[in-house]
Amino acid sequence: MPKTKIITSDQSEGRELTFEILKYNPTDPESKPHLATYKIRETPGMTLFVALNMIREDLDPDLAFDFVCRAGICGSCGMMVNGKPLLACRTRTADYPEGKIRLMPMPAFELIKDLSVITGQWMDRMSRRVESWVHKQEERNYSRIEAPVEPDRADATFELDRCIECGICVAACATALMRPDFVGAVGLNRIARFEADPHDERNDADFYELVGDDAGIFGCMSLLSCEDHCPKNLPLQEKIAYMRRKLASVK
């Protein structure tokens, strides 16, 4: 049932915000997907994290959503905000002058309940697919001093390592939504990360074996939505284009 109670309190004299939020529990046979409406008063500097907690506290204790760090670091709070995938903890209600905000769970990932999805399974599959670890022939010797790495190469690796696996680039990607086997910008970024890492001894042919197909580097339609929405501003399209050029010359 839609809920329309307006929350007001002493410190809540801001404008009225109307939230429409998908409610659905796929594990409950009685549950049917529907939009519930909630009205709350905006507080200064309000983020979606604050708003959702207010709604759960005062209007709907059953509402499910995920936050861990509240600082754009853990990647757990991705959701569709008025049709765009965003980190809810970094999204301010002030960015919506109309005061109407529709929240939906991110597509492409398994729904747990309401706004809560499992991104971990998808990321685990992607990590195995691109063999997301340093490949080296030589036996590891942990007591040996690490070989120095050129600062430029270290920077290039660390730059791409900033991904927080939030899944926003996947939810924003038309190819990923049409093809569940597409490795996505996050996976292609991972390949570029290991290609840049001097510790990894894989060559272009090895990377081609992993992603040299339409579900990998050649499936991207270059619509740029991954890069437009990535909260870490990773250079996803530049790296995809770079890897595509490299791998196209393998065969």
Ligand code: SF4
């Ligand atoms: S590449 Fe960007 S949008 Fe994609 S999972 Fe990593 S941080 Fe999120």
Ligand code: FES
């Ligand atoms: S709660 Fe961690 S990124 Fe939003």
